[in-house]
Amino acid sequence: APAADNVLSPEEAEAGWTLLFDGKTLGSWRGYNRPDLPKNGWVVENGEMVILATPDPKPEDFGGDIITKAQFGNFELVFDFKITEMANSGVFYFVKEDSNLPMWANAPEYQILDHEAYAKSHPDFDLKTHCTCDNYDLQAAPDNYMKPVGEWNHGRIIHKDGHVEHWLNGNKCIEYQVG
Incomplete structure (x- = not known):
């Protein structure tokens, strides 16, 4: 972008x-x-x-x-991203800072991962809830809407009154209720 x-x-x-x-x-x-x-x-x-x-x-x-x-309550976060080979990142939200915990231990994550390369290099790793747009470790997107390494992707996270949605390239991947 x-x-x-x-x-x-x-x-x-x-x-x-x-x-x-x-x-x-x-x-x-x-x-x-x-x-x-x-x-x-x-x-x-x-x-x-x-x-x-x-x-x-x-x-x-x-x-x-x-x-x-x-800090934000209800929000819609829209972002464009592209990954490099073997990229492993994410967008965390509802973060509560705690000096005794890493961020990944106390906030939901919109996963961003080069899952094709990751699957090849880590054949025993279960990618079930670890692909791009997944709610990391909790919910898997039904399909892979990720564009190839080096191409721009369009992400979106919506939170309104406890309802959360993850979107990737115009496709709703995940939705769930909090609180």
Whole structure:
């Protein structure tokens, strides 16, 4: 998605949407359990928010989970993403910070994974609830709507009054009730 997409339409602005990424800075984001961003690993390149591959050995203060500075109740999160080979990531929501827990242990996750490469490299790994758009470890999408590595995908997470939906490339994958 080109940087031109990183603006709200007049209709979105009027409806109260919040722009979380302007294509230039990571000013709406901070690290999980910290007031600032990690010093290394998260960058803006060509109008895109990018997490760099973790080098080995991992440098100090590199990458890690980030969250929005603002908190939201009911929301519709719309995002475009593309993956690299062997990518394993996700979008967490309803995050409650806890210094004793990693983020993945206390929040639902819209899984993002190169499941084709992952299945080949981890033949014993059960991908049943670990493919893109799945509610990680809880619910599996009925079909694979993921585009190939390097192509743009369009994700959407909706939460309204306890009803949650995961969407991928225009297809509803998951829905469930919380609370």
